[in-house]
Amino acid sequence: MHKNQSNDLKAAGLVLWQILFSTLAIYISLRGSGIVWVFGQVLVAINLFQWFVLHHDLVHDSLFKTRFLNTIVGHLSSIPTLMPYHSFKLSHHQHHIWTGWRDLDPTSPQMYLKQPPGWVINIVNFCWKYWIPLMAPVFVLQNFWNGKRLFRSFPKRKDRLNVVFSFFVVLTAYTLLFIFLPGFMLHAWLLGFCMFLFLSDLVLMSQHTHIDGHFAENEEEEVKAFRYADQTKFTRTIIYPKFISAYLFYHFDKHGVHHQYPGVPTYYLGNFPAPAELNIKWWDWVKKAKSLSAYALIYSSPKESGVKL
Numbered sequence: 001m002h003k004n005q006s007n008d009l010k011a012a013g014l015v016l017w018q019i020l021f022s023t024l025a026i027y028i029s030l031r032g033s034g035i036v037w038v039f040g041q042v043l044v045a046i047n048l049f050q051w052f053v054l055h056h057d058l059v060h061d062s063l064f065k066t067r068f069l070n071t072i073v074g075h076l077s078s079i080p081t082l083m084p085y086h087s088f089k090l091s092h093h094q095h096h097i098w099t100g101w102r103d104l105d106p107t108s109p110q111m112y113l114k115q116p117p118g119w120v121i122n123i124v125n126f127c128w129k130y131w132i133p134l135m136a137p138v139f140v141l142q143n144f145w146n147g148k149r150l151f152r153s154f155p156k157r158k159d160r161l162n163v164v165f166s167f168f169v170v171l172t173a174y175t176l177l178f179i180f181l182p183g184f185m186l187h188a189w190l191l192g193f194c195m196f197l198f199l200s201d202l203v204l205m206s207q208h209t210h211i212d213g214h215f216a217e218n219e220e221e222e223v224k225a226f227r228y229a230d231q232t233k234f235t236r237t238i239i240y241p242k243f244i245s246a247y248l249f250y251h252f253d254k255h256g257v258h259h260q261y262p263g264v265p266t267y268y269l270g271n272f273p274a275p276a277e278l279n280i281k282w283w284d285w286v287k288k289a290k291s292l293s294a295y296a297l298i299y300s301s302p303k304e305s306g307v308k309l
Helices: 008-031 035-059 067-081 085-098 118-129 135-144 147-153 157-180 182-188 190-207 228-234 242-247 255-260 266-271 282-290 294-299
Strands: 237-239 279-281
Touching: 008 035, 008 067, 008 182, 008 266, 035 067, 035 085, 035 182, 035 190, 035 266, 067 085, 067 157, 085 135, 085 147, 085 157, 118 135, 118 294, 135 190, 147 157, 157 182, 182 190, 190 282, 190 294, 228 255, 237 255, 237 282, 255 266, 279 282
Parallel strands: 237 279
Antiparallel strands: none
8 A cells, every 4th residue: 555655746746737737728718719719618627627636635635645735735726626625624524434324424415305395306307307517516515515514513613613714715716706807707717617517417426326325214223334445335436438537537436446545645546446346337327327317316226216327
C-alpha cells in the first residue's frame, strides 16, 4: 500500500493542470462563437467534473499528503463544484461508515425521506425519463446545503462553525461573480455548468442506487457498520473505456475500489483491479437504468423490480 499513498507533488501537479485547463476552457468560451463556443463549454463541463473528482479526494484528506493543503485547496475546489467543503466532508465520511444501511447512510434518500409524496415522484420520474438533470443538484442541496439537517447531525460547535464558513466561501464567491461579472457567468459558465449537472446526474445515479441493501429498523441484533472490504456488495462500478477512465474521470469511476480503500487518492485507483461484483459497462447501465423510473431506481431493489444493474 505504501506506493499508493498520497503524494504532494503529484497532487500539486494535478491541481495546477486543472487551473490551466480551467483557463483554457474559459478562454475558448470567451473568444469563440458558434461551434467553437459550444466546444469551449464542453471543456468547461469536463473541467468542472474533474474539479469535483479532486474535491472528493480533498474531503477525504487523500489528494495531498500534507493535511492542511487538502483543506486550503478543498475550499478552492468548492467554488467551481458548488459543494461546501466542510459539509461535504462531514456527510461523506458518514456515508463511508454506513454504506450498505439504506436508512443510516446520510446520503441515502431512505434516511431522510422514506416515502416521497406523489407529486415529487412524478417530477423526478419525468426529469429522469427526459434527461433533465435534477438528481445531482437536489442531492447536493439536501446533503451539503441543508444547514438545519447538518446542524442536527453534527452538533459540535467546531463542526457548525466550519459548515457556516464553507457556506460563506461559496456564497461570497458567486455573489461577487454575478454582481461584477454577470456577462462572464452567462457566456463562459452557465451552459458548461448545466452540462456538468447532466454528467453528474448519471454518475450519481450509477453508484449506489438499485442495489440490495439493509435497513437498520428491520434488524433485531446490534447494527454495525460494514468493513470497507465488504462494501463492494453495495457499490457499483461502471466500466468505461480506459482512456475515459484515466483522463476524464481520473479513475473516479472505480467506485468499488474507492470504497475498499477510501484513503487511496484517485490518481492511484487505477493500480487496483475492479471488484468482481457489481460491474457493468457504461452503456448497458444507461439502457437498463433509463428503462426504470427514477423512483424505482432509487427506492427499489433488483429483487423488487426484476432488473439487475
